[in-house]
Amino acid sequence: MDQIIRLWHNSGLYQMEPGQAVMIAIGMLLLYLAINKNFEPLLLVPIGFGGVLANIPGAGLAEHGGILHLFYTVGIESGAFPLIIFMGVGAMTDFGPLLSNPRTLFLGAAAQFGIFVTLMGAVALSAFGVFDFSLADAAAIGIIGGADGPTSIYVASKLAPDLLGAIAVASYSYMALVPLIQPPIMRALTTESERKIKMVQQRHVSHREKIVFPLLLLLLVAFLLPDAAPLLGMFCFGNLMKECAVVDRLRNTTHNSLINTVTIFLGLAVGSKLSADKFLDLTTLGILLLGMIAFSIGTASGVIMAKVMNKISTNKINPLIGSAGVSAVPMAARVSNKLGLETDPHNFLLMHAMGPNVAGVIGSAIAAGIMINYIAG
């Protein structure tokens, strides 16, 4: 009899707390969204499953000594996983469209406005006593507006590890929701004739330029903002491997097997942060809301920047590509392209939108570096 009672006391049903049950349901919901709705499945499947694992009562997978906790300590606390992912992203990025039209970098800069406005929003909310965010928390929340998963995770792990779960889930879900969130904003801010603007054919970018660019970027970062060097350094390294074309084997590993391996562990480790006591409170809701605002403002300011540039310059830019300045490569660029085709079936904006798109990656990494510099340094 004693044994049966002990077994019962050790069972999940006996130990389950309501919060854990809710978190398991949320994990299942993420899995449903990933599998059935195809929302960033590469990340939401590991994150959702990690969330379920982390909340199994009594198993302690996410507690000290548990395997998920181990993944977290090794990969995220140290900052390694997001950086390795960034290297892989670099190895996939083509700077050609950006190099043929460097002005699109301004669009990538403007779209970072959302990050800082949201930071202000979070600070204001805690000043009015709604939430209790520190400046570091606010910065980590704002970076969701950069729409760049690895950057958000990197910044959150440095500045606000407690909020990491919510921030990672928010930034990856909004990346998946790009095709839903952006179009209404873009339509509202542009006129029909602006959406019809045809951009001049991009010039051919020579191989040498593409090889020199990552080195140039690296030097600029090294001179001006060493705090962004981990992110952009890995990014440039990945990109140089791609463009120099003499280390194809390394490049293939970086942008295939390595990034996939790391994604698995990164997802599980982020899932481990979805424990009931950390995730289930109003703060998470606040983060989701602020993240959404960050994202929308980023989109809007990118579009507005494009319109401002059109006022100044004679070489017209279709404002639709401004929204691609939030990173979310390549989803945001595809959205620009789709909206362009909607108004004019012969206007292909995809390659033009890739310029601001990769500029956004650089921009949000710079913004991340500044925040880390300002708060930690």
Added chain:
Amino acid sequence: MESSSLMSEGISLMLFGMGFVFVFLTLLVIVTSLMSKIIIKYEKSAGVLPEDGVPSPSTFIPHHETNAPLQAEADDKTLISVLTAAVHKYRSRHK
């Protein structure tokens, strides 16, 4: 008291951050354009690198006969030249 200092910290981080992002990317625009100009000028005299880079070392040895892809490549080239000619003709007619 504390909340107002948090606000002012937030504002200064926002202005400083946004300012720096713009300064950095403006510099990047300038440096990049300069780099492109120099390289384009240089390549006028030195020629361009081959598009697919220097042949990369690889342990992969294709098993199939290499005839087929070559054929396809040649076909592609003919196709491209035919298309180019057609476009030129179309454009010259529709001036």
